[in-house]
Amino acid sequence: MSISSHRRPASRKRRKALAASLASAAVLAGAGLLGVGQPWANAAANVSFDTGSGLSFTINGANGNMTSLKHNGTEMAASGYAAGQFESGWSSATVTSKTFNSGSSILVSVANTSIGVTQYYFARRNDNTIYMATNIGKALNPGEARFIARLKPSLLTTSPTAAKTGGFTTTVEGSDVFADTAGRTASKFYSSQRLVAQQPFGARGTGHGAYILPAYVDMTSGGPFFRDIEVNDTGSAVNITHYMFSGHQQTGALRLGLHGPYALTLTDGEAPTARSMDFLASFIPGMLSNAQRGGVSGTASGTWNGLRATVALAGANGQYWGQVKSGKFVIGHIKPGTYTATLYAGELAVGATRTITVTAGATTSLAMSGNVPAAGTLFQLGTFDGTPAGFRNADKIETMHPSDTRMAAWKVGTYSVSSGASGFPMAEFKAVNSPTALSFGLASVPANGVRLRIATTSSFAGGRPAVAIGGYTSPASASPAPVNLNSRNVTRGTWRGVNTTYTYTIPASALKTGANTLSISVVSGSSGETFLSPNFIFDALALDPA
Structure with a gap:
């Protein structure tokens, strides 16, 4: 008789603990955390990842929503909301994942083939950041594209005042502009930055901060001076949004292809600084490396009456810009393609546009000129x-x-x-x-x-x-x-x-x-x-x- 036959049957409590342990191991294995480059084996299971330095998150295996986002063990997701999602979330999606470097980093892919969108999430050990990109394959209905995180106002108490609509009970316009009893207004639209000067944005509180790092915005639309919703505290959630396209006074069409990368980072409250995300070209499908892109450098001249000048490129493959300093400008990270170049004085286009073709690994020369309109003499x-x-x-x-x-x-x-x-x-x-x-x-x-x-x-x-x-x-x-x-x-x-x-x-x-x-x-x-x-x-x- 074997020794094992003399063991007493496991208690109900112990059996439950063992089952939970086996289930956790199954999720880890399915997520690829027990092997290098191992793909997701069960699309219906959730995918979780812990950076080991304060950030952990979970992607729902059935619909692709980020159902949990924790900072130093504290759940950041607002009650009743997803911590993050494309648009307002999907009812179903195909969720897969793959790990790299002995499980120290992970790429989660969330695909909705019916609307032609794939959302990517990448994270790595010792980096409290979730890097993202969105591949848009066809026109969207409704005609907007955004990633939105909905987080707890009790944790993120400080955000742009003009966009704090919680407690503003009188509707001024539509369902997005409100007023308080003193007639002061607030709206989600009143938190925005021009793309040409956009810095990381978000909200903070005691011991916690959550910020979007915009990084690549070359596939957005509207040019260097376009702006859109960023942060909105509704009272029930602090919404932090990265817009890729919207119908909000939009002057350009939706660009199809890979938007981003951009990122959501958690801090102890301090605002992060912008950073390079070029390394993600090794992990995110369809992302061009810097070596696969080109550049433009050149001169700009004219009478601008002290206004800051900007040279901007726009084409089917993206939009790019560089500010003129001492009559010169440089624009980098440009996808190969043909672009229309425009010179701006302030936000006003001046002079004639130029057509330019950018090739991979090369810098193309460009000379622009234009004057602001003459002042009125009367x-x-x-x-x-x-x-x-x-x-x-x-x-x-x-x-x-x-x-x-x-x-x-x-x-x-x-x-x-x-x-x-x-x-x-x-x-x-x-x-x-x-x-x-x-x-x-x-x-x-x-x-x-x-x-x-x-x-x-x-x-x-x-x-x-x-x-x-x-x-x-x-x-x-x-x-x-x-x-x-x-x-x-x-x-x-x-x-x-x-x-x-x-x-x-x-x-x-x-x-x-x-x-x-x-x-x-x-x-x-x-x-x-x-x-x-x-x-x-x-x-x-x-x-x-x-």
């Missing part, structure tokens, strides 16, 4: 820079709704150009402050009349300017319909759209020596209430002899 309000900077409320519009009680009045009566741009409203709304009267003086009437330029940065619902003075009313041909981006603009905290300049030739017969009053109105075939009525945003106004 008067000018604002600066031709592609932004409403300097106009009334322009310093607040990125973080407040136009109805916010902290905004200065939008109606200004008859406004004198001699007062400068600071008291003139940055935007004109058909149902709020249209028409606006602008007074100016002429020492004498130019024999051929005058030429008025009104430069705009954006429009909504077809809004564009029309003018009247004396017996003159501008013809419809002088106010062609603007590009329709089919999106709210200024109420979402952005002026970025399609820059357009309208030119009006006013005859001498409509003018007089001395004081003149110009009426500027919003024209549109559409209508709307208050700040959702047709509108446009001023860049600059200039008057010259015709």
Whole structure:
């Protein structure tokens, strides 16, 4: 009789512990943690990974949601929410994983073939970061792409104030702009950075911080000055979002292919610094290494009136930019392909565009030139820079709704150009402050009349300017319909759209020596209430002899 036959049967408690241990081992084996490069064996099981330095996470094997995200043993996921997911999550997905370097790193792939998207998660030992990329194979419905982490507000107590909507009970607009009892507004849209200057963003609290590292944004759309939602504390969750594409005043089309990499990193509260993610080309399918990319270097010249100049590239394979310093610029990490190059002074495109072809492993030369529009000689309000900077409320519009009680009045009566741009409203709304009267003086009437330029940065619902003075009313041909981006603009905290300049030739017969009053109105075939009525945003106004 064997020795084992004399052992007493295991207790129920011990049998449960043994079963749990075997189940854990099965998950580890399935996740590839017991072998180098071992693929996931059971797509229905969850995938977990612990970096060993404070971050651990779990990917649901059935739908690909990140169901758990822990920092130093504390669960970060908000109650009732996934810790992270593409869009709002999927009901089902194919989840696979593979480990590298004796299990010290892991790549989890989450594929939804019905919509043509694969989400990648990569993590490694001793690095409290989850690196991600998103492969988008076809057009999306709804037309947006984002990764969103929904984490606990009790742990992440500090985030952009203007985007803290928890406790704001009055709906101002749609289901995304709110007000408190004092009339102060908040919205998820009021946390954003221009891509050209974007830094890691997120939220922090005592002992915990969670931040998105944007890294590669070459497959996003909208150019260097585009901005989108980043951080929103709703009271029930702190939403930290990396947008790859949206319909939020979007000026470019969705680019198909691999978006990223980008990352979600956990800290003890401090904001992280940007970092290179080039190493991920060895792990993420379809990611080009730096050696497989090219570069552009060159010169830029022109009159920019002290504005910072930027050279930007845009093509089917991506978008890239570099800022001009001492007349020179360098742009790296460019996917091979053909691009249109544009020179910007501030946010205004100047000069002619150029077509350039980038090849792998090579640096292509490019020379750009362009001047900002000439200043008005009879008067000018604002600066031709592609932004409403300097106009009334322009310093607040990125973080407040136009109805916010902290905004200065939008109606200004008859406004004198001699007062400068600071008291003139940055935007004109058909149902709020249209028409606006602008007074100016002429020492004498130019024999051929005058030429008025009104430069705009954006429009909504077809809004564009029309003018009247004396017996003159501008013809419809002088106010062609603007590009329709089919999106709210200024109420979402952005002026970025399609820059357009309208030119009006006013005859001498409509003018007089001395004081003149110009009426500027919003024209549109559409209508709307208050700040959702047709509108446009001023860049600059200039008057010259015709």
